[in-house]
Structures are given as C-alpha cells and as structure tokens.
Amino acid sequence: MSIEVRIPTILRNYTGGQKSVEGAGSTLDEVISDLDGRYDGLRGRLVDESGLRRFVNVYLNDEDVRFIGGLDAPVSDGDTVTVLPAVAGGSR
Amino acid sequence: MLTISAELKARIVAHARADHPDEACGVIAGPAGSDRPVRFIxxxxxxxxxxxxxxxxxxxxxxxREMDDRDEEPVVIYHSHTATDAYPSRTDVSYASEPGAHYVLVSTRDPALDEFRSFRIVDGAVTEEEVCVVPE
Known part of the structure; x- marks a missing residue:
C-alpha cells in the first residue's frame, strides 16, 4: 500500500525538504502515524487530541477529509493525500 | 518591501469594498521565487x-494546484478588516503559515479612506513593510 502525501512548504522541515513522501495504511490516521515513524513530529502538526488541527486542511484526492470521515477516512493504494495550511483569520 | 502595481492594489481594495460588511480575502500569485504579484485571484x-x-x-x-502547475506561489495573501485597523489580529497571526508571503490587510471601516498595509508574519512575529506602488 503506497499513498503519496504532499507536504506544504511550512512542514517540509519535518520531511528533509521533500515536497512529497510515501506513506502506508488503510486509513488516514494510519498513514499519518506511519509517516510520523520516519518524520518525527509531523503527526503533532496535523493532529491534536480532538482530531485534525483547524490550522491545516487535509485532502484525500479531491475531497476535504473533514467531509469523508476525518482521520477515519479509508485510503487505498494510489491515493494522494494533500496537506495545505488553512488560510484564515479574523479581526479579533 | 511589497512592490505591487496600482491596478492590483485597486482590485484588492475594490474586492474589499464590494464584500463589506463581510471580510474579503484572496491571493495574488506570481512566478515562484520572483516576489512579484501578478495574477489576481x-x-x-x-x-x-x-x-x-x-x-x-x-x-x-x-x-x-493551479499555482503548482504554473510554477507560481502565493506572493500576496490579502484580507479585509471591516471595523478595525489594517493590522494583523491575534487570530491572523495564529493562522499565518506562508512565511514567504506578503500579508496585505485592507480596512474598509472608513468609506472615504483606503487603509492598505503589508506585513510579513514569520513564527508569530509581525513586521510591517513598505508598500511600493508602481504604474505597471
């Protein structure tokens, strides 16, 4: 099982500068844990106790994973996971 | 310093005015590494x-993805404040995650006055920068 995971600029210090890394697992949660074994600390930037951090958007192929089960979203060989920093803010 | 064309500056302000009283937001993409905002989104x-x-x-x-395909990056990330000054809020700073981008803030609180300022936001530190408006 090989899942391509695309990493945004802001997190490439965890992946030795790589834009894209390969992960394994049958759910998004497993893929992120698998990556964390090689890229220590990456999981903590994507996930906290309550689930996916609000500061990041995570996509499975063309879908925002928040709409398809979050960390439990099933993934299969050949899928692409894309991580982007959420662009947001407010006047307070 | 942010160098931006008068036309792109006017388009940001027009978007902010059009969406007032809601906050408006967008990107100006430019060729990767150029620090030159070109494509208004x-x-x-x-x-x-x-x-x-x-x-x-x-x-x-x-x-x-489109920026990636065109070898562009988000040179400017802009948004408006509708009742407060054009300065990054704590929330803005906590989300800011493009250390290479110019964060442009526009305030629409005064209908007669365009407040347009640009900042770098790196690791939670806000630094205002000069805005140089060029004809083209």
Missing part, C-alpha cells in the same frame, strides 16, 4: 462574516 470567504475569514477548502485546493 479573489477567493470566497467561506465564513461570510464581518469578523472572520477562511478560504473555502476545496477552492483553495483547486487554486493551490
């Missing part, structure tokens, strides 16, 4: 709020 504010903005996640994916 107004974005939906998924929050449709006078006090908060967030790019629609699917629109963002589409726009970020």
């Amino acid at each position: 107004p974005m939906l504010n998924a929050e449709r709020s006078p006090t908060f903005y967030r790019f629609d996640s699917l629109e963002q994916l589409r726009v970020w």
Whole structure:
C-alpha cells in the first residue's frame, strides 16, 4: 500500500525538504502515524487530541477529509493525500 | 518591501469594498521565487462574516494546484478588516503559515479612506513593510 502525501512548504522541515513522501495504511490516521515513524513530529502538526488541527486542511484526492470521515477516512493504494495550511483569520 | 502595481492594489481594495460588511480575502500569485504579484485571484470567504475569514477548502485546493502547475506561489495573501485597523489580529497571526508571503490587510471601516498595509508574519512575529506602488 503506497499513498503519496504532499507536504506544504511550512512542514517540509519535518520531511528533509521533500515536497512529497510515501506513506502506508488503510486509513488516514494510519498513514499519518506511519509517516510520523520516519518524520518525527509531523503527526503533532496535523493532529491534536480532538482530531485534525483547524490550522491545516487535509485532502484525500479531491475531497476535504473533514467531509469523508476525518482521520477515519479509508485510503487505498494510489491515493494522494494533500496537506495545505488553512488560510484564515479574523479581526479579533 | 511589497512592490505591487496600482491596478492590483485597486482590485484588492475594490474586492474589499464590494464584500463589506463581510471580510474579503484572496491571493495574488506570481512566478515562484520572483516576489512579484501578478495574477489576481479573489477567493470566497467561506465564513461570510464581518469578523472572520477562511478560504473555502476545496477552492483553495483547486487554486493551490493551479499555482503548482504554473510554477507560481502565493506572493500576496490579502484580507479585509471591516471595523478595525489594517493590522494583523491575534487570530491572523495564529493562522499565518506562508512565511514567504506578503500579508496585505485592507480596512474598509472608513468609506472615504483606503487603509492598505503589508506585513510579513514569520513564527508569530509581525513586521510591517513598505508598500511600493508602481504604474505597471
């Protein structure tokens, strides 16, 4: 099982500068844990106790994973996971 | 320093005015590494709020892929404040995650006065920078 995971600029210090890394697992949660074994600390930037951090958007192929089960979203060989920093803010 | 054309500056302000009293937001893409904002991309504010903005996640994916394909990057990330000054709020700083981008803030609180300022936001530190408006 090989899942391509695309990493945004802001997190490439965890992946030795790589834009894209390969992960394994049958759910998004497993893929992120698998990556964390090689890229220590990456999981903590994507996930906290309550689930996916609000500061990041995570996509499975063309879908925002928040709409398809979050960390439990099933993934299969050949899928692409894309991580982007959420662009947001407010006047307070 | 942010160098931006008068036309692109006017388009940011026009977008902010049009969406007032909600916050407006968007990106100006430019060739990677050029630090030159060229392609104006107004974005939906998924929050449709006078006090908060967030790019629609699917629109963002589409726009970020398009930039990747064209070898561009988000040179400017802009949004408006509708009742407060054009300065990054604590929320703005906590979300800021493009250390290479110019964060442009526009305030629409005064209908007669365009407040337009630019900042770098790196590791939680805000630094205002000069805005140089050029004819083209």
